[in-house]
Amino acid sequence: MTHRVLLRGSLSFLLAVLCAPLGSQQIGIPESSARVPPSGERLHYAVEWKLITAGRATLGWSGQPSNGWQTTLHIESAGLVSKLFKVQDDYKSTLAANLCATGSQMTASEGTRRRDTRIVYNSDTRKAHYLERDLVKNAVALEKEIDIPGCVYDIIGALYHLRTLNLEPGQSVQLPLSDGKKSVNARIEAQAREEIKxxxxxxxxxxxxAFLFNNVLYQRPGRVFIWLTDDRQRVPVQIRVRLQFHIGTITLLLEKEEHS
Structure with missing residues (x-):
């Protein structure tokens, strides 16, 4: 397997994991522990792969509980990785006041590949409409409609929902999960307190x-870990996707945070 294939598989798969939509059902978490999401912030991450800085990621969040929320995620390759295989992907979504997703768009530029993917979530009909276009061929690559629960979160909305909870090690959250093409039930589990540099x-x-792999949402073997600060902010300081050996581990490490 060439470096180009590995790079495309790693960074592209990272974006797919981060942009899969989620829904939630809490297990053993009192309602009184819920917190309100921040009104706005930008989190800047270094993307590390095989002991090198493979790229940069910026996660954005804005809005108000009364009007709904907007999210953005930008991932781009950097350094040697960018010379071998350039990646520049942008994702954005709109969420209702309760963090349920109403729509999303992902524009992917990966080597010679150009794709635009849009998902519309209809809470009334409980359907999600998925449309992926090949911008190079100017053609529809995939279009489908699936059943969804009355409320689903995209992964960023789910991450912020998770941050509003007071999960202690041993507690978990059940997640009806969809990427617009498939809908499954998964679980996020708080495991242990750790110090991260x-x-x-x-x-x-x-x-x-987050249990997303091993024939849950994704068939391939793998694991996803999220480290949230042990305070009221619950800032995600590290996200790690551990895949099979030939791809390896992809880590997002927080470099800078901006709050408003």
């Missing part, structure tokens, strides 16, 4: 695992 210093965190 970041460019801004050491942070006390709680490690969570």
């Amino acid at each position: 970041t460019p801004a210093g050491a942070r006390k965190t709680i490690r969570h695992e």
